[in-house]
Amino acid sequence: MGEFDFIARHFRPLAGAGAMELRNDGAVMDLPAGEELVLSSDTMVEGLHFLPDDPAKTIAQKLLRCNLSDLAAMGSRPRGYMLNVSVPPHRHYDEAWFTDFAKGLAEDQKTFEFHLLGGDTTGSPSPLVLGVTILGSVRKGEALRRDRSQPGDGVWVTGSLGRATLGLQARLGALEDEDGSLTQAYRVPTPRIGLSLYGIVSAAMDISDGLIQDCGHIAEESGVSITLYEERLPLTPAVQKHLAQHKERILLGGDDYELLVTCPAAKEAALQAQCAAQSVPITRIGEVREGAGVTMLDEEGKPLRFSRSGWQHF
Ligand SMILES: [Mg+2]
Structure with a gap:
């Protein structure tokens, strides 16, 4: 199975506005007037952040939701995400596994109203590694932060x-x-x-x-x-x-x-x-x-x- 077929089958259906169907070298994203970008990244490694026999669908949901949680912490709404997948050669991660994985992504894209913008797919010598960079937006200057607590709060x-x-x-x-x-x-x-x-x-x-x-x-x-x-x-x-x-x-x-x-x-x-x-x-x-x-x-x-x-x- 070639990388391009793999992307076309599993990830192209998840691409939304600005992704240009994953057919270009990058994506383009528009922000509503008066808003600025909030970016966050989270990586999950098989055996460390999830167990190989967890369902593919919930692994996908956890991957998106960890990133969504960071946006929530910044007071931001999700707009899109980049997905990086490094797949080990063993047969556990086969077509059926990635079909379920994509289902989990699709379901949460709908729930949280955002979509895939792009990413990268590679092989991996041992564990499955999944990375998401999430893009959100917030009204200019209104991102929440960690450094403004006052005694008495x-x-x-x-x-x-x-x-x-x-x-x-x-x-x-x-x-x-x-x-x-x-x-x-x-x-x-x-x-x-x-x-x-x-x-x-x-x-x-x-x-x-x-x-x-x-x-x-x-x-x-x-x-x-x-x-x-x-x-x-x-x-x-x-x-x-x-x-x-x-x-x-x-x-x-x-x-x-x-x-x-x-x-x-x-x-x-x-x-x-x-x-x-x-x-x-x-x-x-x-x-x-x-x-x-x-x-x-x-x-x-x-x-x-x-x-x-x-x-x-x-
Ligand atoms: Mg965090």
Whole structure:
């Protein structure tokens, strides 16, 4: 199977405006007047970011959704994406696999209203490597950032925490996922695209490497400290069931793809109204203080100690 046939079969049907049917050396993209481009990239490697026997369709969805989550963190809407695929020679990744993979891409393109603009396909000596560069847009000067938190702001998180990291453990056979909700959260995250938080929140990011570590990024960029309260963390019943045995994993594990924001007290009602309008649950889990670092307090107000602070990339 030639590279050009492969692209024509699986990826040409996904190309939208500006991609010129993937028949040129590049794509052309138009932005609405008064908007600027937001770019982000995310790579997923077989065995590291997904398991080879995960369904091809959900691998495609996770690939797009990790990138969409970064756009959500920037307060941006998706416009298009570039897809880079490096395929190992073994037969697991065959025509049927890529047909399902393309189905996952097509479904999420529809859900999140964006499309393929271009990319590259190569061979790979061992693992399957999937990369997406996503392009979004935002009104000029209105991108959200990590460095504007002020002492006194509240710390808020959307959705719930810990499901995806427990989902991975369930996939590895380390725990029971009775209703399948943990595995589903691991495979198909929910990026919080569509919230309008500019002018409401003081800082924003998405949680990909774990709550504590990602709070640390906001604290560092803003030059503040963050205090979190363990009993306020939003945990589903399926996660609560594993809390005693997997507490550190739930608090430090990654892959949540929820939004972490800080918000001045005067804007809290606006934050809650905006999230309610989009049916996105949001919970106040802590506060910004002067100083540096992240502290999590237990029910008695004692700081929790962890053996590690979150996902390490290297
Ligand atoms: Mg991110």
